[in-house]
Amino acid sequence: MTLMSKLANPPTFKPFRLALIQLGSIGANKSDNLKHAREMILKAASGKPDLIVLPECFNSPYGHVHFPVYAEKIGFKPGEAYDIGKSESESVKMLSSAAKECRTWLIGGSIPERDASSDDVYNTCTVYNPQGELVASHRKVHLFDIDIPGKIKFKESETLTGGTTTNFFDTDFARIGLGICYDIRFPELAMISARQGCQVLVYPGAFNMTTGPLHWELLQRGRAVDNQVFFSMCSPARDTTAGYHAWGHSMVVDPMGKVLCEAEEGEQILYTDVDPKVFDEARAGIPVTMQRRFDVYPDVSVGL
Numbered sequence: 001m002t003l004m005s006k007l008a009n010p011p012t013f014k015p016f017r018l019a020l021i022q023l024g025s026i027g028a029n030k031s032d033n034l035k036h037a038r039e040m041i042l043k044a045a046s047g048k049p050d051l052i053v054l055p056e057c058f059n060s061p062y063g064h065v066h067f068p069v070y071a072e073k074i075g076f077k078p079g080e081a082y083d084i085g086k087s088e089s090e091s092v093k094m095l096s097s098a099a100k101e102c103r104t105w106l107i108g109g110s111i112p113e114r115d116a117s118s119d120d121v122y123n124t125c126t127v128y129n130p131q132g133e134l135v136a137s138h139r140k141v142h143l144f145d146i147d148i149p150g151k152i153k154f155k156e157s158e159t160l161t162g163g164t165t166t167n168f169f170d171t172d173f174a175r176i177g178l179g180i181c182y183d184i185r186f187p188e189l190a191m192i193s194a195r196q197g198c199q200v201l202v203y204p205g206a207f208n209m210t211t212g213p214l215h216w217e218l219l220q221r222g223r224a225v226d227n228q229v230f231f232s233m234c235s236p237a238r239d240t241t242a243g244y245h246a247w248g249h250s251m252v253v254d255p256m257g258k259v260l261c262e263a264e265e266g267e268q269i270l271y272t273d274v275d276p277k278v279f280d281e282a283r284a285g286i287p288v289t290m291q292r293r294f295d296v297y298p299d300v301s302v303g304l
Ligand SMILES: NC(=O)CC(=O)C(=O)O
Pocket: 144, 180, 181, 182, 183, 185, 205, 206, 207, 208, 211, 212, 215
């Protein structure tokens, strides 16, 4: 499929129910993590969502030393059929069967992925349709390398490689753009997704106790308002016994910047009914999508 044919005709935006799983109990044992994630997906499905979302790095502890140890070969290529039966990834198999069993769309948070040919490790999100087919993926483009003296130092690039593509997928109710956590700090990515027709952007994420209080909500409301889209990040629950203390506070923001729902820090399933009326009203009332001045500055989405 060419990019132009993929970009044509975003689906008509229809009301849908979104479930965010702010997953807890993510420990050292991958099988236990997968078992618990599966149980929580089934639990979330009882609320009849159309789309379920898991957090960043849900099958392993979050830290650069862990990524190569937990990494799995996925081997997904956009536009090519993927045979789940032949997948080497136990996480992909679990996510596929859970999506199929629940008959829902599933954004499978992210997991460390080892590329089959280069051996490079990525932080990768995979997406499943209600038939359990793996239909899209996103490799975290911007690696989380920060050093705030006395507060937090983190260097994903010690073991991870950054992805090189922007990604979205089409459902029967919306076109949904993907990013992972630190990607939100780079407004170009969200802007490109919005220009490609995405009405909803979902970024599994795991902010921390330094950046979370200041930036988690601010960035989501900013990306939602400047692109007039629904924006959501799904975090792991906070575990103060873990090496990395996630902020939690999984959230959904509407195109006017209103926070529709927000978790606290513990394990929780959040449901939100996404209403396209707000999207239409925001764009009609504040028509920035038609007021851009590409005679003054370049359109960064051109050519993508
Ligand atoms: N964990 C991340 O990728 C990003 C983060 O915590 C932040 O940007 O702050």
